[in-house]
Amino acid sequence: MKKLRTGIIGCGKVADFHADAYRELEGSDFVAVCGHTEEKTRKYAERYVVKPYTSVRKMIEENDLDVASICTPHPLHADAAIEAAELGCSVLIEKPLAATVEDCDRIIEAGERNKVTVGTVVQRRCYRPCMRIKEAIDSGKLGTPVLGTVQCCV
Numbered sequence: 001m002k003k004l005r006t007g008i009i010g011c012g013k014v015a016d017f018h019a020d021a022y023r024e025l026e027g028s029d030f031v032a033v034c035g036h037t038e039e040k041t042r043k044y045a046e047r048y049v050v051k052p053y054t055s056v057r058k059m060i061e062e063n064d065l066d067v068a069s070i071c072t073p074h075p076l077h078a079d080a081a082i083e084a085a086e087l088g089c090s091v092l093i094e095k096p097l098a099a100t101v102e103d104c105d106r107i108i109e110a111g112e113r114n115k116v117t118v119g120t121v122v123q124r125r126c127y128r129p130c131m132r133i134k135e136a137i138d139s140g141k142l143g144t145p146v147l148g149t150v151q152c153c154v
Contacts, residue, residue, distance in 0.1 A: 003029040007059055009080045010071035011035040011044040014094050018069040019048050028067075034059040036072075056080055060087045067117075070094060078103035081118065085110035090117040 006022045008015050011033060022030035034053040035041030045052035053059035060068065068084045070077050070093040078098045081091045085107070097120045098104045111118035124130050136142045 001027060003027055004066040005064055006030045006067045006069070007032040007034065007050075007063060007065045008069045008071055009034045009056055009059075009084070010069075010073075010076075011040050012071060012073075015044070015069070015071035018071055018092075018094075022069075023048070032059045032063045032065065034068075056083045057087065060084060060089050065089050067092060075099045078107055081107045082110040085114045085116050085118065088114055088116060091119070093118070093120045095120055095122055 004027055006028045007030070008018050008022070015033070019030065019033075022028045030048065030050060032051040032053060033041060033045050033048065034056050035044060036054065038052075038054055041052040041054060051059075051063065053062075056068075059065065065084075067090045068080075070080050070084075070091055072080055074094075074096050077093055077096075078100075081093055081098075084091045091107075091111070093107070098107055107118055133142075137145060
């Protein structure tokens with residue numbers, strides 16, 4: 001089985017979850033990380049024994065990446081995802097997909113145009129409380145939602 005060459009864009013807290021998953025995943029060869037600041041990215045790369053970059057393009061091209069996780073703050077998702085897609089790299093984007101509907105459309109279009117997979121992480125979709133809320137909405141028990149607010153304490 002060919003291993004997918006994987007990398008991460010963003011070095012914050014959520015990137016650790018992706019790094020751990022890529023290291024454990026049998027079909028993954030986690031090789032690189034790209035961050036905004038050189039020092040933080042270097043330290044992150046040392047922790048996971050991968051190559052550090054501050055350029056998405058350079059990281060993808062030099063490592064021939066198949067997949068990149070986008071773990072930046074959500075206002076930055078679109079540009080990183082689109083650049084990766086334009087380089088022929090599939091992307092897995094932390095929720096939300098993007099900050100605006102227009103950016104979501106741009107990401108999806110870039111994926112389709114370049115024939116790469118675009119996915120987003122929605123890890124709580126199968127939690128029983130979330131499923132119960134969805135069932136209540138679908139059955140009409142709650143009426144038509146017009147606004148929702150969620151507070152999650154970890």
